[in-house]
Amino acid sequence: MSGSFAPLLAGLAGALGVAGAWEALAAVEQAALVRGAARLLAPLRAAGRLGREPSVPERRRLGLLSAAALLAAGWLLAGPALGMAAAAAGPWLLRRVVAARSARWRADLGRGAPAAARAMADALAGGHAIRGAMTAAGTAGGVPGAAGAELRDAARAFELGERTEVVLERLRRRAADPRWDTIVAAILLQREAGGDLASLLRELAAAGEAAERAVRDARTATAQARFTAWLVLGLPPGAAVLAELGSPGFLAGLLSSPLSAWLAGSALILQLIALLCVTRLARAGGG
Secondary structure (H helix, E strand, O other): OHHHHHHHHHHHHHHHHHHHHHHHHHHHHHHHHHHHHHHHHHHHHHHHHOOOOOOHHHHHHHHHHHHHHHHHHHHHHHOHHHHHHHHHOHHHHHHHHHHHHHHHHHHHHHHOHHHHHHHHHHHHHOOOOHHHHHHHHHHOOOOOHHHHHHHHHHHHHHHOOOOHHHHHHHHHHHHOOHHHHHHHHHHHHHHHHOOOHHHHHHHHHHHHHHHHHHHHHHHHHOHHHHHHHHHHHHHHHHHHHHHHHHOOOHHHHHHHOHHHHHHHHHHHHHHHHHHHHHHHHHHHOOO
């Protein structure tokens, strides 16, 4: 009886071994794919986390990747014509994504300016010079986010022997924010004319925190209106995508008629105008 089950068990073991080997190979390939994608997308992460602009070769690789992804998506959605048009928009879309991530990083750096000013003021009150105060503020961990990272970069630059004004100017230029402009100007002015820099930095920190509270209040007050505006803007493109998925060739048939093409073009122009208006209102509302 046991001999009759031996071939069955052997076959089952062989099948399980093949399945296990296949799963292991798939896991290895997936890990390699994930690592490759991570390497390709590393410049985008650096733009959002470190404020570093992609180099020319990195931009070229990202442009090819975005064009290929948009080509595939457009081709599957509505055919080769839309795929080619979407691929042509890849480099422009890439620039917008990089600019948006850099702007988000600069906004984070600007929001950290009051905390950095207060931390430097505490270090100055503890007996540090400005170079030591910036180093202490960056390494103590009291300044979170992009501001803390920039102060740590400044501390490393000081260790390498860079001059204070050079480091401060680089920080001000990278931040491109009035709050950091004021902090750097106060530090440089104190070096030339003297004065109580710690008290001045605390006043700047308090003013910056009050301004940030006002921005948050404005963002909260306009949140519902901005969400409704973005929702209304997204309805026509969403309806077009659903119509194309439900009836492939719908968009091509719509654009084949001169009247419908003219109406669709006019609607697109109005949609873009509305998008610009909503974007400006969102910026005015702190969003």
